[in-house]
Structures are given as structure tokens and as C-alpha cells.
Amino acid sequence: MRPRSLVFWAGVVSLLALLVSLSIATAATNRSSRATASYPAPPVPGAAAIKAKYGGQSITFVGDSVGGGHQRDLALAKKFSQQTGIKVNVVPHPAASDASYSQLARAFSTHSSSIDVAMIDVVWPGAFAPFLVDLKPKLGAQSKIHAPGIVASDTVGGKLVAMPWFGDFGMLYYRTDLLKKYGYSAPPTTWTQLFAMAKKIQDGEKATSPNFSGFVFQGNAYEGLTCDSLEWIASSGGGHFIDNGKATINNARAAAVLDLFRKNIGVTTPRGVTTYQEGETHTAFIDGDAAFMRNWPYAYSLAQAAGSKVAGKFAVAPLPHGSGGGSVATVGGWQLAVSKYSKHPDASIEFVRYMTSKPVEKFDTITNSNVPTIPSLARDPAVKKVAPYLTPATANVPRATRPSTVLGSKYNEGSKDIYQAISRILNGSPASSVLPGLQSQLQGLLKK
Amino acid sequence: MASVATPAQPRRRSRRTKLARRQTRLAWLLLVPSLAVVALVALYPLGKTVFQSFTDQEFLALEPTKWVGFDNYTQLFHDSLFRHSIWTTIKFSAITVAFEFALGLAIALVVNSNFKGRGMMRAVMLVPWAIPTVVAAQMWKWMLDDTFGVINDLGVRLHVLSHSHAWIADPSTSLAAVCAVDIWKTTPFVALLLLAGLQVIPQDLYEAARVDGANVLQQFWKITFPLLKPAILVTLIFRTLDALRVFDVFYVFFGNRPDTQTMAIYAQSTIVGDGHVGYGAAVSVVIFLIIAIFVVIYMTLNRLSGEET
Numbered sequence: 132m133r134p135r136s137l138v139f140w141a142g143v144v145s146l147l148a149l150l151v152s153l154s155i156a157t158a159a160t161n162r163s164s165r166a167t168a169s170y171p172a173p174p175v176p177g178a179a180a181i182k183a184k185y186g187g188q189s190i191t192f193v194g195d196s197v198g199g200g201h202q203r204d205l206a207l208a209k210k211f212s213q214q215t216g217i218k219v220n221v222v223p224h225p226a227a228s229d230a231s232y233s234q235l236a237r238a239f240s241t242h243s244s245s246i247d248v249a250m251i252d253v254v255w256p257g258a259f260a261p262f263l264v265d266l267k268p269k270l271g272a273q274s275k276i277h278a279p280g281i282v283a284s285d286t287v288g289g290k291l292v293a294m295p296w297f298g299d300f301g302m303l304y305y306r307t308d309l310l311k312k313y314g315y316s317a318p319p320t321t322w323t324q325l326f327a328m329a330k331k332i333q334d335g336e337k338a339t340s341p342n343f344s345g346f347v348f349q350g351n352a353y354e355g356l357t358c359d360s361l362e363w364i365a366s367s368g369g370g371h372f373i374d375n376g377k378a379t380i381n382n383a384r385a386a387a388v389l390d391l392f393r394k395n396i397g398v399t400t401p402r403g404v405t406t407y408q409e410g411e412t413h414t415a416f417i418d419g420d421a422a423f424m425r426n427w428p429y430a431y432s433l434a435q436a437a438g439s440k441v442a443g444k445f446a447v448a449p450l451p452h453g454s455g456g457g458s459v460a461t462v463g464g465w466q467l468a469v470s471k472y473s474k475h476p477d478a479s480i481e482f483v484r485y486m487t488s489k490p491v492e493k494f495d496t497i498t499n500s501n502v503p504t505i506p507s508l509a510r511d512p513a514v515k516k517v518a519p520y521l522t523p524a525t526a527n528v529p530r531a532t533r534p535s536t537v538l539g540s541k542y543n544e545g546s547k548d549i550y551q552a553i554s555r556i557l558n559g560s561p562a563s564s565v566l567p568g569l570q571s572q573l574q575g576l577l578k579k
Numbered sequence: 580m581a582s583v584a585t586p587a588q589p590r591r592r593s594r595r596t597k598l599a600r601r602q603t604r605l606a607w608l609l610l611v612p613s614l615a616v617v618a619l620v621a622l623y624p625l626g627k628t629v630f631q632s633f634t635d636q637e638f639l640a641l642e643p644t645k646w647v648g649f650d651n652y653t654q655l656f657h658d659s660l661f662r663h664s665i666w667t668t669i670k671f672s673a674i675t676v677a678f679e680f681a682l683g684l685a686i687a688l689v690v691n692s693n694f695k696g697r698g699m700m701r702a703v704m705l706v707p708w709a710i711p712t713v714v715a716a717q718m719w720k721w722m723l724d725d726t727f728g729v730i731n732d733l734g735v736r737l738h739v740l741s742h743s744h745a746w747i748a749d750p751s752t753s754l755a756a757v758c759a760v761d762i763w764k765t766t767p768f769v770a771l772l773l774l775a776g777l778q779v780i781p782q783d784l785y786e787a788a789r790v791d792g793a794n795v796l797q798q799f800w801k802i803t804f805p806l807l808k809p810a811i812l813v814t815l816i817f818r819t820l821d822a823l824r825v826f827d828v829f830y831v832f833f834g835n836r837p838d839t840q841t842m843a844i845y846a847q848s849t850i851v852g853d854g855h856v857g858y859g860a861a862v863s864v865v866i867f868l869i870i871a872i873f874v875v876i877y878m879t880l881n882r883l884s885g886e887e888t
Contacts, residue, residue: 144709145709148706148709227834233851233852236638236639341735351836401745405748405836406745418727420726540640547848555837
């Protein structure tokens with residue numbers, strides 16, 4: 132082989148490889164660029180004073196990556212930087228929240244100053260409190276406009292370790308046009324009904340659209356499955372994995388609803404639903420390939436946006452329940468916290484002050500369909516218009532809480548035990564063969 | 580290192596000249612930088628991991644770390660998830676190395692022969708290997724999806740498949756799917772290593788064989804295969820050790836799914852996910868020992884085949 136031709140072909144190969152990599156990267160992000168809105172990012176109050184004190188400092192914000200979250204973070208950080216002169220470097224966190232927990236745990240355990248502000252899940256303040264700045268002296272007043280329940284869970288040992296940013300709860304998205312077409316006047320209220328309706332609609336639609344399936348949810352082995360399965364179990368009277376300091380998951384009601392889901396995998400759901408995280412779930416629904424979807428409110432704006440095949444053809448309702456219980460929704464939600472190892476804690480706190488202010492939460496709710504943590508925003512006419520999921524019927528469903536308080540810094544491991552066990556069930560093992568093991572794993576964590 | 584140590588053999592010590600002693604000293608002096616680097620990047624982390632495996636070190640722990648002796652190892656002995664991950668990894672390694680070797684050898688033999696466009700062929704065959712593993716894995720994950728994957732679509736259209744199949748999600752095909760992707764990706768690397776081995780075999784041996792009337796198969800078994808043996812061994816060592824450490828394809832495909840964890844994923848999720856640094860270190864030490872067993876097997880094979888020739 133002549134040397135020149137070798138170099139030439141090696142070049143062609145690398146170029147091809149680069150093209151493939153880039154196209155994969157853009158394919159992964161194009162879905163999330165939809166939510167960029169004409170609604171402008173709100174101005175920063177007192178920007179001049181902040182600029183005088185902290186202008187020129189540079190902070191790193193580990194922010195959102197799901198749905199339009201990263202676009203929102205970029206828009207807000209840009210506004211904040213322009214007005215205060217504090218440079219904000221926005222880094223999206225891993226989409227699976229257990230992976231992003233590990234990222235922060237690693238940074239905190241090495242006392243790294245590479246992260247200044249981080250978004251933390253509602254279940255983490257207990258584990259991370261020793262590594263976070265007490266925000267009470269500077270943001271205590273602002274915290275009073277937020278929902279007291281969330282502020283309480285962000286307060287650990289009297290310290291306000293995080294500020295509420297946006298809330299989350301699970302809900303059922305359903306196709307209004309398809310329900311009508313198949314003769315249903317209302318969304319399902321029990322899981323059995325849901326699967327029966329999903330089956331009928333799927334059987335009818337499969338003829339014209341072979342990829343159609345009845346129901347999609349987050350079935351991958353990750354934190355999302357802990358959230359989803361908590362809803363199935365708690366709404367069937369099967370408890371919350373751990374109740375009153377004791378592991379309770381090994382019970383007949385939990386087993387019954389888990390087996391119901393197991394039997395529906397690949398029947399009324401895609402077989403691949405056991406690999407779905409939020410992104411795959413909303414993609415299936417937005418592309419018109421599913422009749423029902425369990426997801427968080429963020430998906431609402433994506434499904435209404437231009438390019439969605441289901442815009443105007445869907446609605447939301449509380450999640451169904453089992454025979455021995457009532458509808459519940461897993462509490463999710465994200466907080467902003469400042470790392471104790473930050474080199475610029477004051478500039479970071481100013482950024483958190485802006486990000487958790489009322490105008491920014493309104494911006495986020497309207498452009499990104501997140502749930503505001505400021506209750507008065509739910510009554511705002513502009514918010515009401517775009518966020519029907521904030522109506523009392525959907526939003527006031529009883530909440531189910533993951534066992535984070537009782538597990539503390541063992542929560543991540545406990546949640547892994549939970550979602551791995553549920554994943555085994557969804558992939559074919561009967562619940563009765565899995566739940567006793569999970570029960571003793573969780574009991575073991577409680578003892579340690 | 581072995582060749583440098585030769586002058587210092589004991590039976591020669593009495594007759595060792597001043598010059599020889601000086602040379603030995605110089606040799607050691609010249610070796611110091613590389614020994615220091617090896618100690619820093621290999622021995623220190625290894626030693627530290629072994630040390631940590633006897634402690635209860637945790638991420639985010641507020642209490643100080645304690646020495647726990649062999650506790651981690653006794654616990655590991657009863658850890659069925661870890662045993663399952665060893666088994667998964669070994670199955671994966673055996674399947675992929677076998678296929679990659681067979682296909683790689685075939686490809687190497689083809690591109691070693693003379694034909695038009697050989698240069699282009701040699702470059703093009705490297706494309707899968709040039710794509711970063713995580714990117715390739717994500718691409719295949721989408722292509723193998725049961726609702727929007729192109730593989731199922733093509734299969735159904737061409738009537739190869741009766742219906743769309745969830746290759747990755749279904750436990751009965753998930754290992755096959757991940758093996759196929761690894762084979763697709765790494766066969767070019769095997770072919771490249773074997774091609775290098777083929778190119779050093781002198782052509783006149785084949786000419787002589789042809790003159791003696793040997794057919795193509797005889798040429799392969801009597802000339803190509805014996806002379807290619809060293810390259811084959813190196814390739815198999817490389818691939819086996821790589822396969823035993825596999826992480827990325829499995830992680831992209833399955834995340835933390837319990838039935839498809841490899842040893843490396845188990846170690847990662849124990850240390851980074853659960854924060855059990857001490858226990859995870861014990862897992863890492865056991866992985867190290869398992870890989871060491873394979874190295875010893877291959878080294879022995881290598882020595883035996885060296886004595887043969």
C-alpha cells in the first residue's frame with residue numbers, strides 16, 4: 132500500500148466515524164430543543180448591586196438534562212451572566228438521577244470545588260446535608276413563598292440546605308381522540324381498567340400502525356422505576372417499601388400489582404419498555420405510538436409543542452389505582468443547593484436566589500411545564516392557561532414518598548435494591564420469588 | 580528486565596570484573612525511571628485497592644474508616660449478584676473472543692491477498708473500530724429497539740422476522756445482542772493484529788510449498804498457522820483481557836439491570852452508586868485475580884508453544 136493512500140483512507144475513516152458520532156449526538160439532543168420559547172427570561176432583581184460585589188466571578192452549575200430543562204438553564208444563566216457579570220458555566224447532569232447522585236457524591240467526598248451550584252433530588256437533602264451551605268441566613272426570607280412541606284424536607288438539622296426549585300409528580304397522560312374512537316368516555320381509574328383499555332386500543336391501532344402500544348412508563352432499572360413502582364404498590368394498598376421503620380414490601384397486594392404489570396410487559400406495553408427512561412417514554416407518546424403514558428409534568432409542554440403528533444389530542448388524569456387503594460403520585464422535584472467546597476459561595480447563592488424566585492418559576496412553568504414550588508403561581512391566570520395539570524383534580528392527588536428519610540445516606544443503595552428487584556419481576560420472575568429477598572435487603576439497610 | 584539481570588548471575592559472581600559491576604550499576608540506574616513510573620501508575624493503585632479492601636471505607640461517611648480484616652471477602656463469597664456477574668462476563672468473553680477470532684482471521688486472510696482496492700478495503704474495515712464504543716452502543720441500542728429500531732423494521736419487511744423483537748430488553752436475547760455489537764466493533768481490531776502477523780510470513784515459503792505441490796489448505800495448516808501462532812496468542816490475550824473488563828456496551832445497553840451486570844459494572848455500581856469503597860475494592864481485587872488466572876493460562880500456553888518450535 133502506498134503511504135499516501137493509507138493516510139487518505141485513514142482520513143476518510145476518521146471522518147466517517149466523526150460524522151456518525153455527531154449525528155448520534157444531535158439525534159439525542161434535537162428532542163429537547165423544542166421547548167425554547169418566545170417567553171423571555173425574567174430580569175435579575177438588584178443586578179447592579181450583585182455586579183458590584185461579585186461581578187467577574189465564575190461559577191459552575193450542574194443542572195437539568197431532561198426534556199427542555201437544559202435549554203431553560205442556558206437561557207436563565209445567560210440572562211443572569213449578562214446582568215450580574217457572574218459567569219455561569221452550565222453543565223447538564225446525567226439524565227438518570229441515581230447516576231447524577233453518584234456524580235455529586237464523588238465530588239463531595241473529594242471536597243471538590245468544581246461544582247458550585249447543583250440541582251438535587253427531593254430525596255437527597257438528608258444524604259448531602261453535611262456538604263451543603265446553610266442558605267437560611269441569605270435566602271430564609273425567600274423560602275417563605277415556597278410550599279412549606281418542601282422547605283421542611285430541604286431543612287436538615289435546622290439548616291436550609293437547599294431551595295425548592297420545581298416540583299414533580301407522576302400522572303397519567305392519555306389520548307383523548309383514541310379513547311373516543313374506542314368508545315371510552317373517561318380515562319381508567321384502576322390498573323386493570325388501564326390494561327384492558329390499552330389492549331383494546333392497541334389491538335385496533337396495530338392494524339395501521341405496527342409500532343403502536345397501549346401503555347408506556349419508565350421500566351428501565353434505574354431511579355425512575357423506583358418512583359413508578361411505588362405508585363403501583365402504594366395505590367394498591369401495598370405500602371411504601373418501608374413503613375414505620377420496617378421493610379414491608381413482601382406483601383400480597385404488592386405482589387399482585389407487580390405480577391399484573393409483569394404479565395402486561397410485551398402484551399399491552401412494548402417489550403422494550405423495560406429499557407425505557409423518561410426520554411424513550413415521551414418519545415413513544417409524542418410520536419403517537421402509545422395510548423397511555425405515565426410521566427412527570429415536564430412532558431406536557433413537549434407533547435403540546437410544534438412537531439408533536441399528539442398536540443391537542445391528549446389530556447392528563449390521576450394515575451389509576453389497585454383494588455385495595457386509591458390513586459397516588461410519587462413525589463419528585465428538584466432543589467438547588469450550594470456546595471460547601473465552592474470557592475464563590477456568595478455569587479452562587481445570588482444565582483440560587485434568582486433561579487428560585489417567583490418570576491423564574493413562572494417562566495419555567497410556562498415554557499417547560501414544570502410544577503412550581505410556589506403555591507400562589509398555580510392561581511396565576513397565565514400559568515393556569517398552559518398548565519391544566521395544576522388543576523386540583525390532578526395536582527391534589529395524595530403523594531407517595533420514597534423511603535429517603537428513613538434510609539438517609541443509604542437511600543441510593545436501597546433504591547437500587549428496589550429497582551433491580553422490580554426489574555427482575557418485569558423481566559419475568561414472579562413477584563413471590565423476588566419480594567422476600569428485597570424485603571430482607573431493605574431490612575438489612577435499616578439495621579446498618 | 581530479564582536480559583539486563585543476566586550479568587549478575589551467581590555462578591559468575593566470583594569472576595565478575597570491575598567493568599561488569601559498573602555496567603550492572605549503570606543498568607539499574609537507567610532502569611530506575613521506568614521502575615518508578617510502573618510503581619506510581621500500577622503498583623501504588625493496586626496496593627491501595629488491596630489495602631482499601633480490608634477497610635469499611637464509604638463515600639459520604641462521617642465516621643472514620645475502620646480496618647475490618649477479611650469481612651468484605653467473606654461477604655463477597657455469599658454475594659450471588661457478584662457470582663452472577665462473573666458468570667455473565669465469562670460467557671460474554673468466551674462467545675465474543677471465539678467469534679472475533681474466527682471472523683478476524685478470515686478477514687485478515689482476505690485483505691492479505693492481492694486484489695484491486697485492497698488499500699481501501701483495509702481502511703474501510705476499521706470503521707466500526709474507529710467509532711467510540713459508547714456512541715456505537717447507543718446507535719445499536721436504537722437500531723435494535725422493538726418499536727422504532729431499523730433492524731426489526733428491515734427484518735419484518737424482508738420476512739426474516741415474524742414480528743418486532745425486543746433484542747435488548749428480552750433476557751433470552753440480551754446477551755446475544757450485546758455480544759453481536761462487540762463482535763461487530765472489535766473484529767476489525769483482531770483482523771488488524773492478525774494481518775500484521777500475516778505480513779511478516781515470507782512469501783518464498785509459499786512458493787516452495789507450491790513447487791512441492793501443496794494445496795491451499797495444506798499451505799494454511801503447515802505454513803500460515805504455525806508461523807501465525809505468536810500473533811494469534813497476542814491477539815487472544817489482548818481480546819480476552821479486554822472482554823473480561825467490559826463495561827461500556829453493557830452500561831449503555833442495560834444500565835444497572837441486575838441480570839446483565841458484568842464484573843466491572845458490579846464494581847462500579849458498588850463503589851460509585853452505593854458508595855461502598857471498601858467492599859468495592861474487595862470486588863476489584865477479586866476481578867484482578869480472575870483476570871490474572873487468564874493471564875497465567877495464556878502465558879503458560881505461550882511458553883509451551885515457544886518450546887515446541
